[in-house]
Amino acid sequence: MTFTVAPPRTDAALAALLPWPAPDAHKYSRGRLALVAGSPAYPGAACLAATASQRAGAGYTEVFCAGKSLLAVRAASPSLVAQDWRHWQPSRGAALSPDRPGACVIGCGFAGEGKTEGPLVMETLHAFAGPLLVDGGALTLLASATGLRLAAERACAGLPLVLTPHGGEAVRLARAAQLEEGLTGAALARELARAFGAVVALKGPCTYIADGAGVEAMDRGTAALAKAGTGDVLAGIIGALLAQGIGARDSAALGCALHAEAGRAAEEARTAICVVAEDLPSYLPAAVRAIAGR
Numbered sequence: 001m002t003f004t005v006a007p008p009r010t011d012a013a014l015a016a017l018l019p020w021p022a023p024d025a026h027k028y029s030r031g032r033l034a035l036v037a038g039s040p041a042y043p044g045a046a047c048l049a050a051t052a053s054q055r056a057g058a059g060y061t062e063v064f065c066a067g068k069s070l071l072a073v074r075a076a077s078p079s080l081v082a083q084d085w086r087h088w089q090p091s092r093g094a095a096l097s098p099d100r101p102g103a104c105v106i107g108c109g110f111a112g113e114g115k116t117e118g119p120l121v122m123e124t125l126h127a128f129a130g131p132l133l134v135d136g137g138a139l140t141l142l143a144s145a146t147g148l149r150l151a152a153e154r155a156c157a158g159l160p161l162v163l164t165p166h167g168g169e170a171v172r173l174a175r176a177a178q179l180e181e182g183l184t185g186a187a188l189a190r191e192l193a194r195a196f197g198a199v200v201a202l203k204g205p206c207t208y209i210a211d212g213a214g215v216e217a218m219d220r221g222t223a224a225l226a227k228a229g230t231g232d233v234l235a236g237i238i239g240a241l242l243a244q245g246i247g248a249r250d251s252a253a254l255g256c257a258l259h260a261e262a263g264r265a266a267e268e269a270r271t272a273i274c275v276v277a278e279d280l281p282s283y284l285p286a287a288v289r290a291i292a293g294r
């Protein structure tokens with residue numbers, strides 16, 4: 001089976017997507033991201049995704065995390081709003097409107113356990129009526145018959161779904177969808193996108209971004225990004241772009257490019273050895289400038 005992989009988008013094409021705020025913008029019109037993240041085992045993932053979302057332009061970033069993770073999230077940034085994830089109500093997404101856009105990211109720092117996280121993931125897949133990004137441990141929970149069914153229902157309802165697996169998570173999803181063994185790279189991204197009715201960003205040294213219509217490559221990153229937590233930062237960036245009303249595939253393409261450029265700017269300042277995930281949000285301004293050319 002042969003197919004074409006589109007080359008990385010040009011800076012001009014990416015720059016046209018950048019979400020500059022309108023002069024009369026307010027925090028809600030700039031997009032509200034609900035981030036359901038940060039189990040007791042991994043509060044740091046919620047902090048990384050949330051601070052990345054703020055820097056990527058979301059007007060209001062609200063974290064729903066485990067009660068034990070609240071202090072860590074609140075300490076990560078004073079402008080974050082944090083609540084216990086028992087208060088997360090996925091159905092409130094139905095109140096989103098063009099002048100009050102929003103999105104949800106679920107799974108950064110989930111441990112993949114079923115008792116608490118399982119219902120959070122399944123109810124969100126079922127009831128969140130806006131763009132939804134599934135990452136981290138929530139991908140392990142999505143890799144199930146119920147997850148496949150709920151993803152198919154979202155696709156039928158025209159509700160955007162973005163999946164951001166690394167190689168290990170992609171193999172779990174492929175097994176659940178009973179895809180041919182041994183698929184990798186662009187072919188794996190494309191088949192996962194078809195099986196789940198989603199936009200898939202299959203992460204790696206070259207990231208492949210696929211939907212039902214095709215696949216594109218994004219290879220402007222650096223091995224400086226090969227550190228724990230950089231994927232959580234990426235999820236926060238793409239979630240913020242979704243929350244600002246950018247389409248699912250464009251959000252994935254622009255988010256991956258901004259993440260890669262932030263990695264390169266961080267490497268320039270700190271060396272490929274020393275960059276850590278928490279550096280990346282502070283290099284997003286350099287990434288925006290690199291892509292915007294100003």
Ligand SMILES: NC(=O)C1=CN([C@@H]2O[C@H](COP(=O)(O)OP(=O)(O)OC[C@H]3O[C@@H](n4cnc5c(N)ncnc54)[C@H](OP(=O)(O)O)[C@@H]3O)[C@@H](O)[C@H]2O)[C@@H](O)CC1
Nearest residue numbers: 042043044045107108109110136137166167168228229232
């Ligand atoms: N500071 C924090 O709070 C942090 C929290 N985090 C959170 O932790 C949660 C668990 O996420 P996780 O990625 O650590 O573990 P998991 O899902 O078990 O997958 C790992 C296994 O997959 C395989 N594998 C194959 N290819 C691979 C690839 N390209 N990249 C990586 N793995 C690859 C590989 O298997 P192997 O090759 O060893 O057989 C490996 O053993 C998640 O919710 C995340 O958000 C982290 O983000 C870190 C910072």
Ligand SMILES: Nc1ncnc2c1ncn2[C@@H]1O[C@H](COP(=O)(O)OP(=O)(O)O)[C@@H](O)[C@H]1O
Nearest residue numbers: 166203204205221222223226228229230231232
């Ligand atoms: N060698 C590399 N070159 C370019 N990008 C990389 C490289 N290694 C990892 N990355 C990027 O870093 C991120 C790692 O994400 P992930 O594996 O989910 O990390 P974590 O789960 O620890 O947050 C992805 O965006 C991936 O594309």
